[in-house]
Amino acid sequence: MVAPNQRGPGSPFSEEPISFVRQELSRLLFGDPRRCPETSSLLTGSAVPLLLALLPGGPYGAVGVDLAFEKLLCQIFGEDFIATFKAKRPAAWVDLTIAFEARKRTAAPHRANPLNISLPFSFIDFYRKHRGQNVETALKRSSMHLVKWSSQGMLRMSPEAMNELFQPTVSQIIKHIDDLMKKPEVKDIKFFFLVGGFAESAILQHAIQSAFSSSCRVIIPQDVGLTILKGAVLFGLDPTIVRVRRSPLTYGVGVLNKFVEGKHPKEKLLVKEGKNWCTDIFEKFVSVDQSVALGEVVQRSYCPARVGQRKIIINIYCCATDEAVYITDPGVRKCGTISLELEELDEPSSPKKSRREIRASMQFGDTEIKVAAMDVWTSKTVRASIDFLSN
Numbered sequence: 095m096v097a098p099n100q101r102g103p104g105s106p107f108s109e110e111p112i113s114f115v116r117q118e119l120s121r122l123l124f125g126d127p128r129r130c131p132e133t134s135s136l137l138t139g140s141a142v143p144l145l146l147a148l149l150p151g152g153p154y155g156a157v158g159v160d161l162a163f164e165k166l167l168c169q170i171f172g173e174d175f176i177a178t179f180k181a182k183r184p185a186a187w188v189d190l191t192i193a194f195e196a197r198k199r200t201a202a203p204h205r206a207n208p209l210n211i212s213l214p215f216s217f218i219d220f221y222r223k224h225r226g227q228n229v230e231t232a233l234k235r236s237s238m239h240l241v242k243w244s245s246q247g248m249l250r251m252s253p254e255a256m257n258e259l260f261q262p263t264v265s266q267i268i269k270h271i272d273d274l275m276k277k278p279e280v281k282d283i284k285f286f287f288l289v290g291g292f293a294e295s296a297i298l299q300h301a302i303q304s305a306f307s308s309s310c311r312v313i314i315p316q317d318v319g320l321t322i323l324k325g326a327v328l329f330g331l332d333p334t335i336v337r338v339r340r341s342p343l344t345y346g347v348g349v350l351n352k353f354v355e356g357k358h359p360k361e362k363l364l365v366k367e368g369k370n371w372c373t374d375i376f377e378k379f380v381s382v383d384q385s386v387a388l389g390e391v392v393q394r395s396y397c398p399a400r401v402g403q404r405k406i407i408i409n410i411y412c413c414a415t416d417e418a419v420y421i422t423d424p425g426v427r428k429c430g431t432i433s434l435e436l437e438e439l440d441e442p443s444s445p446k447k448s449r450r451e452i453r454a455s456m457q458f459g460d461t462e463i464k465v466a467a468m469d470v471w472t473s474k475t476v477r478a479s480i481d482f483l484s485n
Contacts, residue, residue, distance in 0.1 A: 156292040158263030170236045186216040201256045202296040210248040264301045286312045289321035343412040346378040348421040374420045381416045386458035393455045406434040
């Protein structure tokens with residue numbers, strides 16, 4: 095498949111599809127860092143959210159605190175023991191995590207009283223059989239002086255120890271948001287809405303307010319933990335509620351281009367029918383973090399590599415950066431394939447001696463990318479779908 099030197103006809107990405115009004119509007123930042131990528135939203139007069147900035151999801155929510163607690167247990171009781179206990183006593187491990195979850199929700203930045211975490215009896219018994227000593231001895235021998243043993247069969251964590259479990263995650267969240275707010279699209283926000291399950295944490299609330307209250311107003315609405323659920327329900331009732339998204343990856347196809355001496359590497363040279371071609375060119379349809387409106391279509395026109403070709407195979411590729419030039423570059427992976435059979439043409443005006451036009455298109459903006467390839471002469475079309483939200 096051969097790519098033209100210029101962009102295909104009707105390409106809507108020569109400029110931003112939406113003209114964003116920056117005056118007299120509140121910009122809202124919302125999203126649970128643990129469950130989904132954080133997004134920035136600008137409310138228009140019709141109160142329809144437009145996703146202006148995209149951040150990759152990561153362990154920057156409550157799950158990060160859980161992992162820190164597990165790491166603490168490994169330091170006290172041994173990594174091998176915790177791994178064995180999780181495998182041999184999964185129900186008891188769930189009970190332990192539930193007990194920690196209850197205490198995690200009561201943690202506060204200025205709390206003075208220690209927090210008691212109940213250890214399941216099976217944990218205490220399993221440790222004694224596995225190590226030949228009791229849990230209290232393990233705590234005394236460990237270097238975790240902020241965690242002690244309670245005579246009621248509980249781990250007694252000082253407020254400082256609990257706060258330390260939060261710090262790596264909270265620091266990552268603040269850095270994540272700070273980097274986002276430096277982007278031109280969202281640098282002028284005036285209102286900051288903290289929502290999601292982890293937004294109920296008093297430690298996170300205090301850290302966010304301390305970091306950003308000087309530049310914008312931090313608002314913590316009621317029922318912050320239900321916001322993600324409500325958003326999912328609203329999207330289920332009306333998928334068009336999100337009119338503009340940000341592409342999580344760069345998407346394109348692999349094509350041949352005319353080989354240019356000095357520009358293309360020698361190893362990409364392919365000689366076909368006396369012509370020099372450059373193979374493995376990554377023809378981009380949309381770039382990472384580029385805004386795509388609901389139903390936005392990008393089209394490219396291509397020609398078969400040789401006259402009389404009876405089948406076109408279009409391989410679709412994606413990558414996390416915008417720097418990739420060839421489909422063999424690091425990070426580029428194939429995410430789909432469509433195959434188009436080219437019928438033999440007998441009409442006198444058919445392009446037997448010239449190459450036929452194949453029009454490829456990608457429709458963005460929904461939760462899936464709709465890919466299509468059409469033989470312009472016969473209007474025969476093949477279609478496929480790719481997950482747009484996953485990276």
